Amino acid sequence: MNLSFLTLYSTILLEICSGILFYSFNITTVEQTIPIDATSLRLMLELQNQEGLEKHSMSSSYVKSVMSDEVLGRLQELLLEAVLLGQELPGFDQSVQFPDLSFLLEESIVTLIDENLANSISFEEISIPVRILSQEALLEEGYEKGNVAYLRFQPPEIEDNAVRLTLEAKIYSHDSSQFALGLSGIQVTFQRISGDWQVVNEPILFSN
16 A cells, blocks of 8 residues: 555656646747747837936946046046147147047037036137037937037046046937947046146047
């Protein structure tokens, strides 16, 4: 009787394990074969974009905590002025020759996107008219005009007593499959020397 009971018990366990394995296999198979429709894909991309915005916001908060807004604004002004007017940067005795400046000056006013900007940035010393535009406003204007050239600062990089700024030119094209077409850019490293901010290395010009 004990042998029969053990045999029955073993049979039941075998059936239960087989059922679990079959169920698990079906779940895995179904998960691998379910197609992702357009709505689900769009939702996934929106969530990823939102996550990126949150990380960017944290990065901006960190920058503001280690550097005053006034200092960051002044350094952004110096770089913008040198690019638009072809002037020298403090500590570097050669004028900046921005490759795609002509695209930016085709309009009566230069467009600067509001991303990564210091609140204190000013254009009083720049003789060329400059306006700050949000990305949403850029999209609307691009829809009306077709093409809009603009400048954008990348998030500043802070290392010890140095600040690296990158300014890039782009063109938003309503007819393009891409959001923006990259033009050229410039990367400059400022360092505080004897109380003054100066460029410590030769500015790097690049093409996107």
